[in-house]
Amino acid sequence: MLRFIISRLLQAIPVIFIVITATFFLVRAAPGGPFDAEKVVLPEVKRALEAQYKLDLPLHEQYFAYLSDLAQGELGPSFKYPGRSVNEILFSGLPVTAELGFYALLIALIIGVTAGVLASLKPNTRQDYLPMSLAMIGFCMPSFLLGPLLVLVFGIYLEWLPISGWGSIPGDKILPSITLGAAYAAYVARLSRAGMLEILSQDYIRTARAKGLPEWQVVGKHALRGGLIPVIAFLGPAFAGLLAGSFVVETIFQIPGLGRFYVQAAFNRDYTMILGTTVFLSSLIVLFNLISDVAAAWLNPRLRSQLSGGGQ
Amino acid sequence: MTTLQSSEPADLLENAEMGASLWRDAWQRLRKNKMAVGGGITLLLFIVVALLTPWLAPYSYEAQNLDLGASPPSAAHWLGTDVFGRDVLTQVMYGGRVSLAVGFIATAVALLIGVTWGAIAGYVGGRVDAVMMRIVDILYALPFMIFIVLLMVVFGRNVLLLFLAIGAVEWLTMARIMRSQVQSLRQQEFVEAAISLGLSPAAIIRRHVIPNALGPIIVYTTLTIPSVMLLEAFLSFLGLGIQPPQTSWGLLISYGAETMEEYPWLLIFPGLALTTTLFSLNFLGDGLRDALDVRGSKD
């Protein structure tokens, strides 16, 4: 098993490397520098600023300088917010986004798995059509549509829930989490329904019933284990998607998280900020993909012994 | 030697009973699926309207009516007007042209690249397959959302680039699906039979592999289009996709979200249009999947 994990880790390294390099050169290639949008700057001041931020060095030297900084965990100073480093800004936004993502994922898993499993137990009946149609809505309504709609209904018309901020007013975490989690709940519902249907048609479920096991044991003990593996495998890509979704949700609900910083940095051509955030987020995504791949493999006893070296 | 029967061999095909091809069976099954048919008809309607928009739209695209300003739906303006007095129905129709175009074109790009890549990898196998799929794996691991945002910021205002960027994300899954289809087909005995007959690889792919791989490809293509449209809407919402003076549903939704408290119809109608289209595509895709009996129902 260890070898599998290590080989996956090794595979991840070139990925991260490509990300860093590609981002670096892409950003530099963009027209307009970090200081262009500002008020007109005197040429000497501009040159001094550029020297300070090392922008006057040839491109490849900047690259290697960045790599060595990176190796030390230094993501550099922010261009946009003088005096603050990227590390600082990142870590201020991270807990917020992490919490948002966590709640969204929780909602997605709880609602999604419940709906999907229930639907799979009585396929092609109302118990199936109802949750799956609702799931379809979650699918087809993007977060930037759902969010404003929820805000409209629950925040403005009904005035039940607050519509912006995070952690300042009680209940302000509800709408954003639901908005972000809805699409994923839909997807998880479909995945778990499909997974369960596949397992429930297997011969060994018939064996379990033939032994006289009560139905809840047949489903809960025999079917769930295999049926939910696709959901576990989905967690990695889900994580990446949640992160992307946070861009939008944080913008709509004015949440001071990583997503919003990232979008703003992209607009402001804040080189170090963009680079730092991209590297950080990408590494997180790669890590999560690894974890979910390993978890899904481990849950399958056959793969587990194959990977532990020498399955039968 | 067995003697020939008395009937003329020339009448062989005429006298024969017609067979029921699998495509025909699938079509029958699809027709019975009301949701899928509904989705298909709705989609067709939207496409026709989108194509004929320049002739169908009640107002011209740029026509403003600053005196009127934003007004709720009325007899003159079925879906209301925006802050500049522009007719919302017209905006939604023109926006639909762009959104649908992006959806179909980007999917076509992804389809072309993905299917070719996957078919080659799946058929040739061996080292070529290993290398090709390793590339796919690495690209798959890249956090594309982040990259697209970057690309759009960097190279911005280029619709063509938008197509390519979106297509570049979607072709990977298409390639994987095609490869696994081709691989499993290649091991089927009728392909072995074709090989033992002496057919060339090209003929085998053309006559035996592709017709049997089409099913999942069709299904997946139908389900990729909504994915692509969502991606475009997402980018446009962030201000990174379609730029004014062009419009798309995503852009309209983002404007509508800004003023939703005062003028909710500006959000609701483009939103409805997008959601309906996505619904139709998904129902159609699911229906196709069930009809073609492709593995993995509704996932």
Place this chain on the structure above:
Amino acid sequence: MSLLNVENLEVSFVTRNGTSKAVKGVSFTVEPKQITAIIGESGSGKSVSCYALLGLIPSPPGRIDGGVASFEGQNLLTLSEAELRKIRGSDIAMIFQDPMTCLNPYLTIGEQLIEPLLVHRNLSRADAKTRAIELLNEVGIRSPDSTFDSFPHEFSGGMRQRVMIAMALINEPKLLIADEPTTALDVTIQAQILRLIADLQKHRDIGVLFISHDLAVVSDIADQIVVMEQGEVVESGAPDAIFNHAQHPYTQKLLAAIPSGERDSEEAKDDALINVKNLRTWFHGSGKTEPVKAVDDVSFDIHRGEILGLVGESGSGKSTLGRSIMRLAPVTGGQITFDGIQLTGLEGRDLKDFRSRMQMIFQDPFASLNPRMTVYDTLAEPLLLHNVCQRAELDQHIAKLMDDVGLARNFIRKYPHEFSGGQRQRIAIGRALATRPEFIVADEPVSALDVTIQAQILDLLMALGREHNLTMLFVSHDMAVIRHIADRVLVMYHGKIVEAGPVKQVFNNPAEPYTQSLLSSIPGVAMM
């Protein structure tokens, strides 16, 4: 008083396409401490009848229309789900056909083994484990303790079936229903499991309802045989009565279809059409793992006009050998000579031209035909590819092929899924004959077919062989079939040929121990 008394059982299936009656008034009994065998081909309703007893038929679309199944004073067919659950796994237990798919791959063997005990009796886990290990011993599993904690994928089919049997017997049931329990197993393992079931049955005094399609298999162990066709019982009685005095035409047909006897072949001519020398087909896995030696240094001749049988169990390499000769599997060493020409050296154009001289018939009649091509297209393809005739004569040739294989001409535009297994195999044979080959490899061509159809196809192959002077390599795991159709036979084991010779000689005087064990495993000794 019978243990189980089924009277007039009726079961239908309601689907989108209408209602079909699978079981039309079936009656049979199982006497205490006896084995009743239900024999039938596909579509006979034998499995459905037995599943209905335990309420295991999925309820839409299945529906029990009528009948009585008395077991211990209760009518099983009218019991509620809760009451049935009490009986399943405790008073009546069931084992199924495919041991590879019948155990949950995500749970340990032990966990699955103790479930019936935990559910039906209030045993503690520790006690349950002890009992489970006792049972594993009883079914012949050598290291029960480590087996208890292992997962199903670590074991072979035969081992898993033993576990299934243990799981069924763990609660001391009074009736055991066995649905084709040996069909998916190799012949030698099959014999072991049959023996095991028979012994356990005697030892524990239980009644057994044994479902099978194979009269030979049950002839050794059944006390009573019930023959079913198309949802009805056509005949039932003691084995002696059935085998020697069968009344119903269907039973007689079944008996006649069992391949028997040997061919009257002339002395082997020395004219070798094909010569195989030191053939090796090894599959190299990734990295430095040992290669799989599917065909390991094999040498033999195939004489013109003969049918050479190639027999072996799964994993013996027989299919790979056939495929290697057809150049469908990559040969890693040795030579194959066909009519004096080096087959192993040919590539590209030359190979293609050669292919018209040798063709193959595959095992799975459905998978070997392109589902999207009509019969016409399938037969036309080889004719056109190898220029067997001009386009103008195409129809004529195709019509003749249809006649040769016994298919009605007006089916020519139909698709494979519209035919039965036997008909599809005829199409496949027609395709193989299209180029007028000299040599045909038949890879388990009848293994997937019902016994009566099997007999027809075997006769067809033999007739065509004579008519077109074909040389054939007939691969099979079924010893009786080989004996019936082949002139000479090769016995294969783990990639090597362990014995070779004329069928009469090998079957009556096997020299090698492996051959002997194979032969002694052939079921149906009681009938001979």
